[in-house]
Amino acid sequence: MTVIGLAVLTACASPPTRFYTLGTDAQPTITGSTASRSYRIDVRPVKVPAAVARSQLVVQTNATQVQVLEDDRWASSLPDEIRYALIAGVSQQAGAPGAKTVARGEDVPAYQVAVDVQRFESWPGSHxxxxxVWNVRASADVETLTCHSVVSEPVSDGYQAIAGGHRRAIGVVATQIARVVRAFAASATDSALKPTGASGKAGKRTMSCPHATDAAQTAADRAVPHLEE
Incomplete structure (x- = not known):
């Protein structure tokens, strides 16, 4: 009887839950802000579609159906996973060391990054x-650069491959955002160094959204640049 009871309990035991993360290193301090000596980066909470705004992985079974995986989950909520990955990626590539934060009293320019994920699709064994849609805005400026990025990455079978594919795709977007932040910072520096009263009316800053140009990426990146005032 005891042997039979143990066998039944073993058979009924649920499979272990597997957790995945979009981060590659230790997650930064959850302030959303990181900084260099000359400016700081503030990534706002990320918006994602309601269908994937959960801890479980959601994979496509066909064009109109998805499967929610109870035993394969994100380590934290998907919006937080994307946000933390962007904070780390943008900070590293825009010149902000690690997760250093700026004290409230420090007077440095801040670049606010807003991210709205329109689609987050996972096709096992495919891509x-x-x-x-994301934008970068300087805290002391009304000018905002809004961009639209579509990134696709091939993946092999397995849900670990799905997480890795999304990690690479988020990395492409982080690279693009970092380029815009650096362009804003360089433009602000140039304006500060320009003599006042020498050229009359100041010209409007011209910046465009970056494209994914790395041949190693399969990004179908369609950037739609426009400036909001």
Missing amino acids: VLIDV
Whole structure:
């Protein structure tokens, strides 16, 4: 009887839950802000579609159906996973060391990054796709650069491959955002160094959204640049 009871309990035991993360290193301090000596970066909470705004991985079974995986989950909520990955990626590539934060009293320019994920698709054994509208705005400026990125990455079988594909795709978007932040910072420095009263009316800053140009990426990146005032 005891042997039979143990066998039944073993058979009924649920499979272990597997957790995945979009981060590659230790997650930064959850302030959303990181900084260099000359400016700081503030990534706002990320918006994602309601269908994937959960801890479980959601994979496509066909064009109109998805499967929610109870035993394969994100280490934290998907919006937080994307946000933390962007904080780390943008900070590293825009010249902000690690997760250093700026004290409230320090007077440095801040660049606010807003991210709205339109699509977050996972196709096992095929590809992952993210469709993101994002913008960068300087805290002391009304000028905002809004961009639209669509990034696709091929993946092999397995849900670990799905997480890895999304990690690479988020990395492409982080690289693009970092380029815009650096362009804003360089433009602000040039304006500060320009003599006042020498050229009359100041010209408007011209910046465009970056494209994914790395041949190693399979990003179908469609950037739609426009400036909001």
